Amino acid sequence: MMAPKAFAAAILLSLLAAAAPAKAQTPLTEGIQIGLSTDNVSITAGFSGADLTIFGSLENPDPLVARQGRYDVIVVLEGPPKPVVVRRKDRVLGVWVNLDSETFENVPMSYSVATTRPLQDITEPNSYKQLSLGASNLYMQPADAGDSPATIEEFTTALRERKAATGLYSENVGGVQFLSQNLFRATVRLAPNVPVGTHKARAFLFKSGLFIKESSAQLEIRKSGFEQSIFRVAHNYSFLYGVFAISLAMLTGWLGRLVFRKD
């Protein structure tokens, strides 16, 4: 495997040149902004996972709070939602067979989190639940709500566990770093099998454990020219694609015979 190549999807800062009304009487509410230099990332032939860098800034931060390090930022890159079937194998006559299954609607295909500190140090479990933030708090909506809560719980856990095992759900503690009082940089991981489609980057700002604000931006991850063309042709012109695949195989066989013939 190749070492993950850093994708520098760099800065588009809404820098705070304008936002310095220091003499205001009432403290202004803090805000958060993130920006991506590009709204699409291409997966090329050599793609084997990457780190995506997202820059962002705090608006109107309280210098005192900032100095004490009581601002926390969580950045999430959420893949396109799709329905997912989770199946469980059970033993039937000694053979392991897929038996029970549970379908979930709108499961983010990938979910990469970057945080300033470990999640449990930032805020209460309850506020994560309310925000549906973090892979283990993400609400998974079962397609058949009639199933027993225990079953749904079991399959939800399995879903999260499988997603984490394939690297699609990841957590990068310390992946968000403050470069100055207002400026931060987040590094989220793109797994080698990152799904293509519209991803949503979301940044959550916490102040002393309290959720303040959220900001989001969209990012298109797609296959680069060649890979994308093949995929598109395979789906839109599947018959021609099949004919092409067959011709390629026949040609390769014929050439192989010409090049290496022994009789």
Place this chain on the structure above:
Amino acid sequence: MGIYLPIAEISVNVFVLLAMGAAVGFLSGMFGVGGGFLITPLLIFYNIPPAIAVATGANQVIASSVSGVLSHMKRGTLDFKLGGVLLAGGIIGSTAGIYVFAFLRRLGQLDLFISLLYVVLLGTVGGLMLVESINALRATRSGAAPVLKKSGQHNWIHRLPLKMRFRASKLFVSVIPVLGLGAGIGFLSSIMGVGGGFIMVPALIYLLKVPTNVVIGTSLFQIIFTSAYTTLVHATTNQTVDVVLAFILMAGGVAGAQYGAKAGQRLRGEQLRALLALLVLAVAIRLAIDLFVTPPNLYSLSALGLN
């Protein structure tokens, strides 16, 4: 060197795939089989989704069969008429297979079914071949003359109606078993991603009593078309053929096959058959272990298929 496969949607190592193709090509050149029964499980072990491994395996088999057929055509060891009838049956079987494939994939039982078919078929064919070749090896060691097939000896297959004459094979036989054999192999080809040579060759020799020299060429000839048809139907109904993956495998396979053929010439027929039988059995045992041993992950995810 990593490469991103556009259809399988994962990143894999080119050299691993080339080596895989070359190793299978070597064996297929040595034993005169397409090698689909090796490449598909290998791809599955390498984390390629089974549906893609099967469809791409079928595509890869075309390449090795074409180069094999070309040399048989030159030697005249190819019965086009017999191949044509087998093919007609093959098309029917493949079509049925594709529907069963899509149905099992929806049910979530595709992997199980593929593994079971592999274990049963490879286990049976490998076992029978091993017994036969060991007996042959013993016979040659003890100096006894090899037992020749008694010509003129007929089994129930030769009593069926609708007889047809196949000149190149010196055969006068009912078309029913020929069509049936073609259909069965076509079915397996579309579900398992194999050309079916490892079943076709013994079936033609032992059931239909086709002369051995015509068998391999004819079997390869019909495999080209069955695999091509399978590839086409998988491409249109399931969109699971990955040409990038197939091409890397073919490139390795075409080169490997030549060295395999050369190595094969140094071994005697029954030694080759014994080795092939061991190989086939090894694959079957490896797959059987997966069926019976508690899997590391009881849970699996799949996108809700639309087809």
